[in-house]
Amino acid sequence: MKLRKASALAAAVLALSLTATACGSNDDDEGSGGGGSGDGDSLTIGIKFDQPGLGLKTPEGDYTGFDVDVATYIAGKLGVSPENIEWVEAPSAERENLLKRGDVDFIVASYSITDERKEQVSFAGPYFMAHQDLLMRAGEGVSNPDEINDLTLCSVTGSTSAQHVHDDFAPDAQLQEFGTYSECLTGLESGAVDALTTDDSILAGYAAQEQNQGKFELAGLELSDEPYGVGIPHGDTELQEQINDAIREMEEDGSWQEAIERNFGPANYEAEEAPEITETS
């Protein structure tokens, strides 16, 4: 008797979960269809969940950051209201696969446009021009890039920024690599490293965090150009045009500047003008 109850329960759970997954996949299909045609009612968008200032999931379950604002604006122009957006985490190494499998409609996740990536996915935009920079303890800035060679830098293992240090601008600098930028901040605070280096947008996000305000400053060196694009499935020119139009409008009606000030304002970070759209079909 007990056994029968248990198996009935298990069957019920199984049936429920099956219907739930069926619903889920239906939604996804509608979402990706909507992304293309612009009249769908939901979208699945990939963002970073752990990057203050760009894409951050708050403990309350909200999403904040510049990438989130841009994505919400684009979705609005595609006819999708913010509450119908499903946010999906897009870690750096996963971004191409998420687009190829169709798990997301597009990705707004500090995604630099590079030639290697363009072989796998397409881009719209860029919507933002980031530069590699240094985050240092307040009052310790460097005046010229040659001085970087004497510093101990910190960045994320394998990241483009970490490779730039050795390959380009500071071959003699010591480089500490960690899994996340937050771990670098511990060393920066204790003095074990002199600077955290990556895109200035990411650094500004950390400097603007409440617990870090006033402790750290950007050095203001433009060590590289990182054009952030919106990642879309390879060859989807229709979606590319729609997103490009949305980005242009966002820049024209002032919401772009507003989003910059809201997300990077506390870091005293002066973003340059919005970049020209380069990714057209």
Next chain:
Amino acid sequence: MFDFLDLDEYDLFGAFWTTIQLTFFAGVGSLIWGTVLAAMRVSPVPVMRAFGTAYVNIFRNIPLTLIIVFCSIGLGQTLRVTMFTDGSVDPTNYRLAILGFVVYTSAFVCEALRSGINTVPVGQAEAARALGLSFSQVLRLIVLPQAFRSVIAPLANILIALTKNTTVASAIGVAEAAALMSEMIENEAQLIPIALLFALGFIILTLPTGLLLGWVAKRMAVKR
């Protein structure tokens, strides 16, 4: 499929060589420290037994990533332990990573070895004691030589696990295989072929280890 593999740009063999080195030094270190711990756990001194038990139960149950990251952030960055280097970043991290691997792996070596000690009939140790040998002589001359011979296979398991565990060192920036893998994925945007390549690399390292040590284990087994 493997057209992303530009050996001038990516030092694939150098990265795997670092993996091998990490495995070697951590393996030797944990074999020594693990043997000492096992000796403590079977010793007649209660304090030593308690220490050995506590050590094994603590470090066997902490995730390795946590130990490695603590070695770097806690010991390296905060307490400024330099591990007898000049304080430059790369060699310090390298040695701190080995320290972390030894601390973690020796708990497993100790337990494997203790099970080997239990296979030696207690009458042998009693007979040795009756002949007037001290505890350390009994352990060194009678028990451990037989114990080691019976635990080669489990120790090989631990060595293989250690080889794969060394990928955790990339979390603190040691330039081994996993660090190169994340670099290549970042640049080439081809997750699956690159992951397959590194999986293959690790199989090439661990498969012969397992086969060789399996053969040795068979040859050395104590026939009773």
